Amino acid sequence: MKKLALHWKILIGMIVGIFFGLWMTSVDGGAKFVGNWINPFGNIFVKLLKLIAVPLIIASLVKGISDLKDISKFKNIGLRTIGIYIGTTVVAITIGLFLVNIAQPGEGISEETITKLTETYANSSSVQSKIQEATNQKNSGPLQFLVDMVPDNAMKAMSNNKAMLQVIFFTIFLGISMLLIGEKRAKPLKDFFDSLNEVVLKMVDLIMLFAPYAVFALLANVVVSSNDPDLLLALLKYAFTVVGGLLIMVIFYMILVSVFTKKNPLWFLKQLSPAQLLAFSTSSSAATLPVTMERVEEHIGVDKEVSSFVLPVGATINMDGTSLYQAVAAVFIAQALGFDLTFANQLTIILTALLASIGSAAVPGAGMVMLVIVLESVGFPADKLAIGLALIFAVDRPLDMCRTVINVTGDATVASLVAKSVGKLGEPNPKEWDDNYNEVK
Numbered sequence: 001m002k003k004l005a006l007h008w009k010i011l012i013g014m015i016v017g018i019f020f021g022l023w024m025t026s027v028d029g030g031a032k033f034v035g036n037w038i039n040p041f042g043n044i045f046v047k048l049l050k051l052i053a054v055p056l057i058i059a060s061l062v063k064g065i066s067d068l069k070d071i072s073k074f075k076n077i078g079l080r081t082i083g084i085y086i087g088t089t090v091v092a093i094t095i096g097l098f099l100v101n102i103a104q105p106g107e108g109i110s111e112e113t114i115t116k117l118t119e120t121y122a123n124s125s126s127v128q129s130k131i132q133e134a135t136n137q138k139n140s141g142p143l144q145f146l147v148d149m150v151p152d153n154a155m156k157a158m159s160n161n162k163a164m165l166q167v168i169f170f171t172i173f174l175g176i177s178m179l180l181i182g183e184k185r186a187k188p189l190k191d192f193f194d195s196l197n198e199v200v201l202k203m204v205d206l207i208m209l210f211a212p213y214a215v216f217a218l219l220a221n222v223v224v225s226s227n228d229p230d231l232l233l234a235l236l237k238y239a240f241t242v243v244g245g246l247l248i249m250v251i252f253y254m255i256l257v258s259v260f261t262k263k264n265p266l267w268f269l270k271q272l273s274p275a276q277l278l279a280f281s282t283s284s285s286a287a288t289l290p291v292t293m294e295r296v297e298e299h300i301g302v303d304k305e306v307s308s309f310v311l312p313v314g315a316t317i318n319m320d321g322t323s324l325y326q327a328v329a330a331v332f333i334a335q336a337l338g339f340d341l342t343f344a345n346q347l348t349i350i351l352t353a354l355l356a357s358i359g360s361a362a363v364p365g366a367g368m369v370m371l372v373i374v375l376e377s378v379g380f381p382a383d384k385l386a387i388g389l390a391l392i393f394a395v396d397r398p399l400d401m402c403r404t405v406i407n408v409t410g411d412a413t414v415a416s417l418v419a420k421s422v423g424k425l426g427e428p429n430p431k432e433w434d435d436n437y438n439e440v441k
């Protein structure tokens with residue numbers, strides 16, 4: 001019998017998880033049961049993915065750079081990557097602004113709903129901590145992000161999943177120095193990293209065997225911990241505006257893929273789908289990164305010289321879904337609270353949402369922290385920030401799930417575009433977890 005493709009298994013896991021979660025919400029003590037006995041398996045899965053992220057980035061980036069043989073190529077890839085990342089993000093924000101100005105989702109929100117949302121969330125610790133986090137970020141100087149990118153202790157950087165850019169910095173430094181000592185002398189180190197790279201990719205295959213069950217657990221937990229359905233309904237127009245914008249982004253990526261790489265965009269989406277489904281289930285592009293790398297390299301055919309740099313950098317700085325959401329959310333909040341935004345304000349949103357999405361961490365809920373900075377940039381009163389965030393808090397998790405899918409799809413699209421432009425988009429070569437199993441069984 002033909003084996004069911006991984007993305008179908010994951011999708012089935014997700015759907016069963018949603019129904020199980022719904023059923024558990026109606027059972028006495030169901031939510032607690034899911035929290036105690038189901039959710040831990042989802043957490044273990046996310047931890048396993050995070051566990052291999054740093055070794056994978058290091059091994060694959062060293063391999064990518066040492067395969068280059070020529071440093072100027074790296075500069076080429078780097079500049080194109082950053083350029084296209086900025087371009088796609090500006091497109092995303094513009095689409096968001098355009099839609100929110102047409103749909104005006106904030107106009108229909110009644111005073112009563114605003115009061116209810118404010119009472120429920122404005123003083124909640126989650127909203128307050130997001131505002132606090134944003135204040136901490138804002139208080140640092142303009143070049144702080146460059147200072148933060150340089151680690152003062154390589155081991156410390158590698159032991160911190162949030163220090164992904166520091167790890168990338170160290171690894172590029174290492175890889176370039178390896179090129180400079182010449183192929184012969186760098187060979188032992190290169191062989192070591194090549195082998196490590198294969199091992200970690202095998203670990204991804206093994207972890208993915210567990211994916212369908214893990215997404216069941218993750219989604220069941222999302223459902224039992226979701227908010228009052230009445231509040232969700234009041235925000236439906238806003239949520240649809242965000243989701244509509246995200247769907248337009250998918251079409252935009254498909255056009256890019258088809259025009260610039262000449263690959264069939266539907267085939268592209270199918271190859272990427274396990275990573276997208278995980279992005280949806282985990283709400284974290286950082287946790288999804290190992291799977292994104294595996295899919296883009298083995299199933300889409302992007303050479304490691306490109307993917308090893310473009311994808312980890314993209315997971316941290318390229319967030320098209322997040323920036324689109326920030327634009328829509330900022331304008332929605334302004335509309336609902338009667339705060340007028342001029343055209344110049346909207347242009348400011350484009351710039352700050354671009355910077356904010358670069359600064360957002362690739363973890364659940366991070367986009368909301370930077371939204372505070374976007375709101376402040378257009379002069380939104382500080383005393384109303386908590387009310388503003390309270391307005392969108394109820395639907396933030398589902399929208400986070402959706403925007404993370406777009407963040408990951410954007411990274412993969414740009415990786416394919418850059419690869420094609422430097423002649424590094426080849427044929428896919430998928431590997432299975434049991435390719436060598438017979439030899440060791």
Ligand code: ASP
Nearest residue numbers: 284285322362363366367
């Ligand atoms: N959860 C998103 C990500 O990991 C970031 C965000 O928009 O909150 O890509």
